[in-house]
Amino acid sequence: MCLLPLAANAGDVSSVPLTSTPGDPARGQDIVRDTGRASCLICHAISAMPDRDQGTLGPSLDAIATRYTEAELRQRIVDARTLAPDTIMPPYYSNEGLVRIGSRWAQSTIYSAQDVEDVVAFLMTLGD
Amino acid sequence: MQRLVLVLALLFPAAALSEPISGYQFMEPSTRQLQDDDFLNPAFFLVERGRQLWDGAWPGAPEGAASCQSCHGAPESSMRGVSARYPALDPATGKLVNLELKIQSEIARKLSAEPPQYESADLLALTALIAFQSRGMPLDVPTGEKVAGWLAQGEEIYTTRRGQLNLSCQNCHGEHWGQKLRGDTISQGHSNAFPIFRLIWDEVGSLHRMFSWCMEAVRAEPYEYGSEEYLALELYLADRGRGLTIESPGVRR
Numbered sequence: 045m046c047l048l049p050l051a052a053n054a055g056d057v058s059s060v061p062l063t064s065t066p067g068d069p070a071r072g073q074d075i076v077r078d079t080g081r082a083s084c085l086i087c088h089a090i091s092a093m094p095d096r097d098q099g100t101l102g103p104s105l106d107a108i109a110t111r112y113t114e115a116e117l118r119q120r121i122v123d124a125r126t127l128a129p130d131t132i133m134p135p136y137y138s139n140e141g142l143v144r145i146g147s148r149w150a151q152s153t154i155y156s157a158q159d160v161e162d163v164v165a166f167l168m169t170l171g172d
Numbered sequence: 173m174q175r176l177v178l179v180l181a182l183l184f185p186a187a188a189l190s191e192p193i194s195g196y197q198f199m200e201p202s203t204r205q206l207q208d209d210d211f212l213n214p215a216f217f218l219v220e221r222g223r224q225l226w227d228g229a230w231p232g233a234p235e236g237a238a239s240c241q242s243c244h245g246a247p248e249s250s251m252r253g254v255s256a257r258y259p260a261l262d263p264a265t266g267k268l269v270n271l272e273l274k275i276q277s278e279i280a281r282k283l284s285a286e287p288p289q290y291e292s293a294d295l296l297a298l299t300a301l302i303a304f305q306s307r308g309m310p311l312d313v314p315t316g317e318k319v320a321g322w323l324a325q326g327e328e329i330y331t332t333r334r335g336q337l338n339l340s341c342q343n344c345h346g347e348h349w350g351q352k353l354r355g356d357t358i359s360q361g362h363s364n365a366f367p368i369f370r371l372i373w374d375e376v377g378s379l380h381r382m383f384s385w386c387m388e389a390v391r392a393e394p395y396e397y398g399s400e401e402y403l404a405l406e407l408y409l410a411d412r413g414r415g416l417t418i419e420s421p422g423v424r425r
Contacts, residue, residue, distance in 0.1 A: 079354060082337060082391075085354065086353055086354050087353065096355065097352070097354045097355025097356075098352075098354070099351075099352050099353055099354055100351045100352040101348055101351050101352065101353060101358075125338075132339060132343050132347075132348070134336065134337040134338050134339070135338060139336065142334075142335065142336060142338055143332060143333060143334045143335070143338075143392075144334045144335060144392045144393045145335055145336045145391060145392065145393065146335060146336070146387075146388060146391050146392055146393045146394075147393065148391075149335075149336045149391040150336075153336075154336055154337070154391075
C-alpha cells in the first residue's frame, strides 16, 4: 500500500492521477452516494442527485468543478488536512497520523486509489 | 454560521443555546411519542423485568439477604435520585463506578452471587429500573478534586480525534449538533436517557454500547464496556449535561 505523504508540495503531487486507469465518472457517482463507503452525500449535498436526506455538514458540491481543478479536488479527497489541518473532512487516501483505527480498517484507506480517481472524475462532471 | 444559530434558536426556543439540549429534542415526533408513553415505549419492559429481579431471590444468595428488596426495600423510595448522582466514586474501592458496575458489585458482595454480565438483559433491566426511579430529576454528578482526574480523562477522550474518519465526539456533538448527517440531525450526544431502546438496533442497549457504536462509526477501536476510559467519558458527559432531566428508559433513533 502506497500512502501519500503529508507533503508540503501536495498540490504538485495531486496534479498526477493516482492510477493509470482514467477515472470512471459513473462508478464515481455510485461511490459518492454509497453511505457504506463513508461517502460524500453523508455530509455534502448535490442537488442534481435524487438521493433523499443529503448531508449539510460540509459545503454543497453543486458546480464544484467550476470552483476547483481536478488536482485541487484530488488533494481535498486524498487528505484535506494538507490544506486545513483542523478540517473535519476525513482523509480518504491516507491513514497518516490517525489515532486508534479499528483493526477492521487499519489495513486500507477509506478509498482505494482508483476510488479517488473515479470520484474526482464524477465531481468534474458537476459544472454549471 | 449566524444563520445556523438563528435556525437553531427557532427550533429550540425553550433552551438558550448555551444550555444542554436532550437528544429527545432531536428525535422525530413518532420517536418521541414512543418514549412519552410507557405502554408504547419498547424499553419499558426493562423496568418491569428489573422489578422482578429486584424482588426475587438471587440464585446462590444467602437467606435473609437474598434479594435487592431484602436490604433496600422498594426501589421507588430507596433508589430515588441515585441514578442522577452516577457515575460516582465507590467508597469501598475509591474507584469510579457507574450504575451497571455498582449493581454488579452489590450482587457479588452483598448477595454472594454471580452478577449478570455487562450488557446482559438482566443487567440492563436492573439498570433501567434504578434509572427510572430518577426520571425527571436533573443530572447531578459529583465534582471536585476527587473526580478531577476522571473528568480530565473523560474530556481527553471526548476531544481526541480518532479512527479512520478522524473525528472526535466533540467534532460532531459539540461543534456541529443541529446539522444533518444524511437524514439524521446530529444531537448534542447527552447521556440522560440510558438504557435506551434504539430503533436502528431494534433492541435495548447501554450507554457504553452506544459509545462503542459511535467509535465504530468513525472506524475507531472501541474500548471495553465498563472500562476506565468509558467510565471517565460517562462522568464527563454527565457533567457536560448537568441539569438535563433523566428520561430513562429512553427511545432514540
